[in-house]
Amino acid sequence: MASERCTPLAESWDAVLDRLETDLAAVERSLAERAPTESDVEAAQLRTWVPPRGLGPLPDRLIDRARELAAAQARVAERLDLLHTATAHQLSALRSLPATPPRTPVFVDVRG
Numbered sequence: 001m002a003s004e005r006c007t008p009l010a011e012s013w014d015a016v017l018d019r020l021e022t023d024l025a026a027v028e029r030s031l032a033e034r035a036p037t038e039s040d041v042e043a044a045q046l047r048t049w050v051p052p053r054g055l056g057p058l059p060d061r062l063i064d065r066a067r068e069l070a071a072a073q074a075r076v077a078e079r080l081d082l083l084h085t086a087t088a089h090q091l092s093a094l095r096s097l098p099a100t101p102p103r104t105p106v107f108v109d110v111r112g
Helices: 008-033 038-044 060-095
Strands: none
Touching (some): 008 060
């Protein structure tokens, strides 16, 4: 069996995987630096990914890399989902508070 050379097809797949890894790294950085924004959550939501047209099948030499990337994406998506759920609970609790403070006195001066 001849050694596999980098063909234009493999290089295209390399570029696609590079871009996906860069996007994932950006989301991971945002998680480490601050609370994720809504756009971070949307970017990391699990969706069916469709490769760009004309790429052909994934070359064998990139299968392990693609699997590792998919596993990392799933971990980040799960983390974002947990954060989304926690945020939804916090917002629900905040919404249950009265919008304005009560008009009745909170403290009574019993010594005055």
